[in-house]
């Protein structure tokens with residue numbers, strides 16, 4: 001299955017020492033070795049679909065043309081995409097195959113082309129998009145966990161229209177416990193500033209004012225027992241980035257099913273038992289109040305959408 005020649009692009013992909021993301025594993029992904037993201041050098045794609053459940057300003061009527069990459073450089077223990085984030089489900093694609101899939105999504109009426117969990121493919125994606133960007137009639141969306149390196153993001157300058165990163169944690173302790181990334185906030189903030197530098201504040205289409213043309217959609221998932229951390233994140237963003245420079249997508253639909261699966265496979269973790277429940281109305285409303293007080297606007301997905309059925313079947 002993996003036995004295809006992997007084409008490297010001179011000057012772009014030096015997998016001899018992968019440092020595409022802040023993990024800086026320093027390994028060669030072109031052979032059998034894998035770093036934290038568990039991903040090969042070649043594109044490893046888990047699913048391609050028209051995705052109707054993304055934020056309405058990118059989904060439109062037909063859905064976002066979404067490419068889910070396998071593997072992930074965060075590996076959150078509660079991940080709702082854990083079937084694919086572990087890098088076990090998917091197929092290798094050549095650059096040409098992925099290019100053909102992107103144009104097929106455009107032909108099906110995709111409202112945008114969205115790359116999900118692309119951090120470990122930034123340079124390969126930059127090389128691909130620099131060849132085909134001007135032939136894609138819809139915005140290009142980069143949807144990451146927010147744990148991106150500024151240097152890699154700079155390779156995407158001019159190729160991405162909409163950045164849609166998470167900003168998951170303020171606390172280093174929580175980031176370490178759930179995502180093995182104690183430096184999460186100190187990495188995610190400069191990454192977000194670089195994204196904003198590239199695409200600017202939100203701009204909507206003249207033809208359809210509900211459709212985002214360019215800008216940053218910032219996602220934040222409220223976790224059980226961590227409403228204070230969510231508020232710290234929002235205060236940091238308001239102070240450092242400016243509420244008006246972002247479209248906020250505040251997500252209240254944390255679903256414990258995936259963490260429960262994690263515990264079944266890895267054993268129970270008493271220090272994370274809060275992840276076995278949904279968030280409460282009090283937690284949701286207090287974070288929502290903070291978002292309003294700080295002047296954010298955007299989307300607030302409520303607790304009623306807290307179900308595994310809203311997660312694509314991988």
Ligand code: SF4
Nearest residue numbers: 018021024025035037
């Ligand atoms: S992209 Fe993957 S292999 Fe490269 S540094 Fe990040 S986690 Fe490690």
